Amino acid sequence: MITRLPMENFAAHDIRSYSKMSARELARSYIVDGLFVPGRIELRHWETDRTVVGGASPLGRALVLEAPARLKADHFNDRRELGVTNIGGPGAVTVDGRRFKLNKLDCLYVGRGAKKVVFSSIRKSTPAKYYLLSYPAHTRFPNRTLLAWGRDRIGCARDRESSFPQQGDSSRRDQELPARHGLHDYSPGKSVEHDASPYPCVPIGGLPVL
Numbered sequence: 001m002i003t004r005l006p007m008e009n010f011a012a013h014d015i016r017s018y019s020k021m022s023a024r025e026l027a028r029s030y031i032v033d034g035l036f037v038p039g040r041i042e043l044r045h046w047e048t049d050r051t052v053v054g055g056a057s058p059l060g061r062a063l064v065l066e067a068p069a070r071l072k073a074d075h076f077n078d079r080r081e082l083g084v085t086n087i088g089g090p091g092a093v094t095v096d097g098r099r100f101k102l103n104k105l106d107c108l109y110v111g112r113g114a115k116k117v118v119f120s121s122i123r124k125s126t127p128a129k130y131y132l133l134s135y136p137a138h139t140r141f142p143n144r145t146l147l148a149w150g151r152d153r154i155g156c157a158r159d160r161e162s163s164f165p166q167q168g169d170s171s172r173r174d175q176e177l178p179a180r181h182g183l184h185d186y187s188p189g190k191s192v193e194h195d196a197s198p199y200p201c202v203p204i205g206g207l208p209v210l
Contacts, residue, residue: 005043007068012047036129039063041119043132045070052080054132058091062120077114081137084108084119084130091128094118095143102128105148112137 013021013029021029035042035055041063043054056063067076076082084093086102093100095114101122102108110117121127 005041005066005068007043007045007052007070009045009047009070035131038127041065043068050136052132052134054134056084056119056130056132057088057127058119058121059127060124062094062118065117065119075115076117076134077110077112079112079136080134081112081141082110082114082117083133084110085133086128086130088121088129089126090122091130092120092122093130094120098143100143100145102130102145103148107146107148109141109144109146111141111143113140114143 011029032044032053035044035053036057037055038057039059039061041054041056043052045052045068056065065076065082067073067078071078071080073079084102085107086104088104090101090103093102093108093110095108095110095117097116100108119128119130
């Protein structure tokens with residue numbers, strides 16, 4: 001028997017109904033809260049883009065991500081990809097038997113086709129909290145972690161040693177970047193507003209990370 005997680009649905013609104021909504025109705029339709037309940041997985045579904053947003057807060061026992069009835073699937077990732085960001089204490093996510101340890105701000109991409117995703121905390125005193133974001137996927141990509149280090153840098157573990165210039169490295173400060181990484185378009189393709197090192201926007205599957 002397949003366990004079905006409850007999942008609240010947020011209906012799509014057309015421009016006419018949206019323009020007539022009160023402040024309370026707008027808040028009820030677009031503000032998400034209550035995602036992080038100790039010992040539970042909470043999910044919210046948007047009809048627009050079929051987005052699923054959620055939170056997993058494991059304590060003493062691990063939490064298994066089951067497919068809500070609305071997805072009409074045997075497993076959550078049958079036709080979806082999933083992004084996981086740990087915003088709590090150290091934890092681990094196990095995908096089809098492979099364990100990925102995630103510290104605070106570490107991320108995990110789970111590709112289409114994964115059968116079993118399990119969230120756990122390493123220490124009950126400082127439990128992990130996983131922010132979840134999922135979209136439909138039409139192609140399968142491999143599971144992959146992105147590890148955080150320092151207070152303001154996130155990147156792929158394999159790129160940690162060589163791919164990012166240090167803060168004071170002026171030799172790469174003027175390198176050409178895709179325009180979307182810049183803070184304004186004064187100089188096409190460059191980030192020119194401040195002196196900080198550029199941070200790449202790494203797409204994994206269909207999910208842009210950072």
